[in-house]
Amino acid sequence: MRVGIVAESFLPNVNGVVNSVLRVLEYLKEEGHEAIVIAPGARDFQEEVPDYLGFTIVRVPTVMIPLVDSLPIGVPTTTVTAALADFEPDVIHLASPFVLGGAGMFAALQLGVPAVGLFQTDVAGFATQYHAGVLASVAWDWTRNIHNNCELTLAPSSAAIRDLESHGVDNVRHWGRGVDTTLYHPLKRSDTLRRTWDPTGRKKIVGFVGRLASEKSVHRLAPLVTEPGVQIVVVGDGPERKALQEALPNAVFTGALYGDDLARAYASLDLFVHTGEFETFCQTIQEAQASGVPTIGPRAGGPIDLIEEGYNGLLLDVDTFERNLVDAVRYLIDDTRHAELRANARESVANKTWRALCEQLMGYYAEAIEGYDRTSIHIFGRSIALPGWVRRARRKRGARTA
Incomplete structure (x- = not known):
């Protein structure tokens, strides 16, 4: 199969969208499929990655949205359609489509190729968090169009499925995320690392891992600053780091970590707290659980599916998250139950492999290809017939691949 991937984000940036694309590419390589990635270019201070596992990466220019440093945007250009036309994909995979992915959607229509859109970023929620609530409805209109x-x-x-369906998105299926249970493992726990965070060796280590941006609401850890016997550790970097260092004066900030360094950090925590409510999934919760670490998350979005209350962690209502955080932390780190919670956390992700998820994805690709018979485009609630030249392109493609 030939898969054209249009990604809103890609290496050298690292986030949930990028990680899932990388796992898909690794699977495609192992199984002998062909792929191309179209993605934003690197920013000035970054070194651009020319390919991944031999798959070509086609870059478009990148711009930054003012005040939203966590969302670099790829500029949709004619490169998108031209690169896909040259590659001749059987299916187009739109990874978290919004701006560049919108161009990928139009390219799919022009080329007569079925597209599969992966909803991974709650752009409307981000707009609200950045005090641009008036744009949230516009964001949903555009998301629905794509x-x-x-x-x-x-x-x-x-939660994401319900959100999409409630906003008029059709043909929604569930596709979760795998986790590397070899990389993220309780055996990576390091007493040496813990001593660098807490020289006394007596405190419980409560941590957050992720990008330090407004939508992550890391400031919600503040009630733990004065909690005796607790050491806060924040793993990650981003535009909110300086403000968070002021809000969490006794916290350890490690900066961004990757690979084995990140795995050791996860496993060396006693408790993981995810603070933001705009996660469509929340892969960091799975990585913490794979590391044998109980988790706290908001009762919103993806964490609802990942945290089983009292078994591997607790969910807290968004409106009272900070008010109830200290009691939740005390409950989960209590020595009478902590060992059992750690074992349960690991067990809860034992069967969530990326290979199984990618095999499911291939089934979705096949379903999209087999059922493809699009004759119209949907624009802001209106159905418009595709022009004849698009239908002819589809027939030509069908004859080529038959």
Whole structure:
């Protein structure tokens, strides 16, 4: 199979969208499929990655949205359609489509190729967090346009599926995320690392891992600053780091960590707290659980599917998150139950492999290809017939691949 991937984010940036694309590419390589990635270019201070596992990476220019440093945007240019036309994909995979992915959607329509859209970023929620609530409805209108012009939309959680369907998105299927249970493992726990965070060796280590941006709401850890016997550790970097260092004066900030360094950090925590409510999935919760670490998350979005209350962690209502955080932490780190919670956390992700998830994805690709018979485009609630030249392109493609 030939898969054209249009990604809103890619290496050298690292985030949930990028990680899932990398796992898909690794699977495609192992199984002998062909792929191309179209993605934003690197920013000035970054070194651009020319390929991944031999798959070509086609870059478009990148711009930054003022005040939203966590969302670099790829500029949609004619390069998107031209690169896909040259590659001749069987299916187009839109990874978290919004701006560049919107161009990928239009390219799919022009080329007569089925598209599968993966909903991974709650742009409307981000707009609200950045005090741009007036744009949230516009964001949903555009999201609906993109996904209803795909053959299938894949969402990572039950909350995301409900959200999409309530906003008029059709043909939504569930596609979760795998986790590397070899990399993220309780055996990576390091007493040496813990001593660098807490020289006394007596405190419980409560940590957050992720990008330090407004939508992550890391400031919600503040009630733990004065909690005796607790050491806060924040793993990650981003535009909010300086403000967070002021809000959490006794916290350890490690900066961004990767690979084995990140795995050791996860496993060396006693408790993981995810603070933001705009996660369509929340892969960091799975990575913490794979590391044998109980988790706290908001009762919103992806964490609802990942945290089983009292078994591997606790969910806290968003409105009272900070008010209830200290009691939740005390409950989960209590020595009478902590060992059992750690074992349960590991067990809860034992069967969530990326290979199984990618095999499921291939089934969705096949479903989109088999059922493809698009004759119209959906624009802001209106159905418009595709022009004849698009239908002819589809027939030509069908004859070529038959």
